[in-house]
Every structure is written in structure tokens, then in C-alpha cells.
Amino acid sequence: MKQDHPDLSVRRQCSLLSLARSGLYYQPRGESAENLKFMEIIDRQFLETPWYGSRQMARHMQREGHRCGRHRVRRLMRLMRLVPIYQEPKTSKKHPAHKIYPYLLRGLAITRRNQVWCTDISYIPMRRGFLYLVAIMDWHSRKVLSWRLSNSMDAGFCVEALKEALARYGKPKIFNSDQGSQFTSTEFTEVLLDAKVQISMDGRGRWIDNRMIERLWRSLKYECVYLNAFETGSEARKGIGAWISYYNEKRPHSSHGLLTPSEAYDTSDQYLKAAA
Incomplete structure (x- = not known):
């Protein structure tokens, strides 16, 4: 055989x-x-x-x-991709050859799931090294739709996370990111364009739009990463996966009172119909 x-x-x-x-x-x-x-x-x-x-x-x-x-x-x-907000309000390095898309969220009321998704990359310390973590989040509910770990900063792991989110949850109307080279790459933007998703990118002075995922990173690191000091990539994947499941399914989010991000995501359309 x-x-x-x-x-x-x-x-x-x-x-x-x-x-x-x-x-x-x-x-x-x-x-x-x-x-x-x-x-x-x-x-x-x-x-x-x-x-x-x-x-x-x-x-x-x-x-x-x-x-x-x-x-x-x-x-x-x-x-580590750490950029002080007062110095240059962008969270990652731009690629000079990549197209930058306009910012579409100015004055927009985000009131339902899949209206806007957002993304970011964070540094994850290990006991003897480090990894990078990307997450795709639904803006309204704060639910983490997908995530990936990588030991390099190429666009591949971001594209994988994006494709998984689209396959599992449909597509958003708008996808917002910073101007980092991973998110402006043709490999990444073509997935969004093929799905007919509007692309929005943070411009100067819009660092505040990253605050939801920044809060996610803070909670993840203090409640999971710093407490465990992962030895291997597989340990990190297992531990972070368990924490994200807890965050989505069991941890009420301050933006939604007693509702968890998953509950807010699942019920957002019902609230809109009731309000109408």
C-alpha cells in the first residue's frame, strides 16, 4: 500500500x-x-x-x-508589535506596496451581529520563546469567531482565521482592521473581496477602534497566558482555546450586562426585531 x-x-x-x-x-x-x-x-x-x-x-x-x-x-x-498610541496610532507596520482601504466606520451605529467584524494580532509569551495570536471578532457581540497561533508574522495564519470565520458564521457587511501588512496583503484582502465584504482600515487618529480586541488581549494574558507559562505551541493552543471558549460561552461581557458574547451574538437579531 x-x-x-x-x-x-x-x-x-x-x-x-x-x-x-x-x-x-x-x-x-x-x-x-x-x-x-x-x-x-x-x-x-x-x-x-x-x-x-x-x-x-x-x-x-x-x-x-x-x-x-x-x-x-x-x-x-x-x-512585539507594540506601538504607543500617542506616537503613531497604528498597531502594526504598513507595507508600502499594499493598497490601503478607506475607513468606513465613522459615525456608524453598530447594532447587530455580522454588521462589522474586526481583527488584531498580539504577542504571546512562552516559557522559552513566543508566538503570535490573531483573532477575528464580531464587533457588536464581542464574540471571538476564530483565531490562530503562529511562530511567524506572515499573512498565512491570518488568512486561515478569516476563512474559518467566514465558513462558520457567514460574512459581515464590513471588515475593519489596522493597516498592518498582514491585513493589507493581497492574500488577505482577496478573501474579503471574493466574499463581497466591504474593507475598512483604521486611519490616523482611529487607534481607539482597536479597544475591543485590546481588552480581549488584556483579559487573555492576565487570566490565562501569564498564569501558565506555556512550554510548547500545542500547550499554548490548548490553553488559549479553553480560555476563548470560556470567554465566549461563560463570561458575561460588560457591554451586554448578563449576556456572554455568544449569547449576545445569537440573540442580537431577536432584540432588533423586538425593538422594531
């Missing part, structure tokens, strides 16, 4: 399980133990003071007794 090539077998398993192959082949990123420690300290502080640039963050580090100068802080913050 003919045996599959090992890489083909892995691709089939990934397809069946909706996993990113990058997670299965995860290798800890090549930063020193000291830099990884500094990155976690910077990440925790940035959740508290997202206006800190590299100069202020370096001063904070030095006041706490860490020998970490501004140039190192700046490099690590760039690696």
Missing part, C-alpha cells in the same frame, strides 16, 4: 483539524532568556500604559532595576 509523504500527511491533518502547520512545527524564537524576560515585562507594562514609547519604557525598566537601554527596548517593542 502506498504511503503518504510525511508532509502531505501533516497537511491533511491540519486541514481536518483547522490547525496552522506553523504551530505543529513550532520552534522557540531565537531570543536570549534575558530578552524574553524583558519582553514579558514590557508586555505587562504596556497593557497598563499603552502610551509608553521606547524612551518611557526604557526609563521604567531602569527604575525597576533592569539593565535594558532604549535601543534594545525599541527593538523588542517592534518585534
Whole structure:
């Protein structure tokens, strides 16, 4: 009997399980133990003071007794995609060759599910490395529709998350993101255009529109990531997956009173019909 090539077998398993192959082949990123420690300290502080640039963050580090100068802080913050909101209100680096779409949410009342989806990428510290996490969120309900982990910043894992969300939940009227190269890539935007979804991208002064997912990252990190110090990609995927299920299904969201994000998503159309 003919045996599959090992890489083909892995691709089939990934397809069946909706996993990113990058997670299965995860290798800890090549930063020193000291830099990884500094990155976690910077990440925790940035959740508290997202206006800190590299100069202020370096001063904070030095006041706490860490020998970490501004140039190192700046490099690590760039690696982690941390951009202070007062300095440049964009959460990731633009690609000069990619098309930037106009911002469509100005003055728009977002009152129902699948009216607007949004996305973001966050740095996830590991015991001996780090990963990147992307999430697709329904703006109105705050439900996480899909997510992926990756050990690189290419667009592939973002495209996988987007395709899963579209397959499971239909399509939104508008999809909003920052101007990061992953979201402006042809690979990503073509999926939205093929689905006839309007593309919206945050412009200058619109960093506040990322606040829903920023709150998600803060809760995820303090309630899951920092408490567990995951060793491997599979451990991180399992732990983060369990927390996101808890967040969606069991954790009432402040925007919806006693309703969880999943309940708010499932009932939003009913409330609109009752109000009408």
C-alpha cells in the first residue's frame, strides 16, 4: 500500500483539524532568556500604559532595576508589535506596496451581529520563546469567531482565521482592521473581496477602534497566558482555546450586562426585531 509523504500527511491533518502547520512545527524564537524576560515585562507594562514609547519604557525598566537601554527596548517593542498610541496610532507596520482601504466606520451605529467584524494580532509569551495570536471578532457581540497561533508574522495564519470565520458564521457587511501588512496583503484582502465584504482600515487618529480586541488581549494574558507559562505551541493552543471558549460561552461581557458574547451574538437579531 502506498504511503503518504510525511508532509502531505501533516497537511491533511491540519486541514481536518483547522490547525496552522506553523504551530505543529513550532520552534522557540531565537531570543536570549534575558530578552524574553524583558519582553514579558514590557508586555505587562504596556497593557497598563499603552502610551509608553521606547524612551518611557526604557526609563521604567531602569527604575525597576533592569539593565535594558532604549535601543534594545525599541527593538523588542517592534518585534512585539507594540506601538504607543500617542506616537503613531497604528498597531502594526504598513507595507508600502499594499493598497490601503478607506475607513468606513465613522459615525456608524453598530447594532447587530455580522454588521462589522474586526481583527488584531498580539504577542504571546512562552516559557522559552513566543508566538503570535490573531483573532477575528464580531464587533457588536464581542464574540471571538476564530483565531490562530503562529511562530511567524506572515499573512498565512491570518488568512486561515478569516476563512474559518467566514465558513462558520457567514460574512459581515464590513471588515475593519489596522493597516498592518498582514491585513493589507493581497492574500488577505482577496478573501474579503471574493466574499463581497466591504474593507475598512483604521486611519490616523482611529487607534481607539482597536479597544475591543485590546481588552480581549488584556483579559487573555492576565487570566490565562501569564498564569501558565506555556512550554510548547500545542500547550499554548490548548490553553488559549479553553480560555476563548470560556470567554465566549461563560463570561458575561460588560457591554451586554448578563449576556456572554455568544449569547449576545445569537440573540442580537431577536432584540432588533423586538425593538422594531
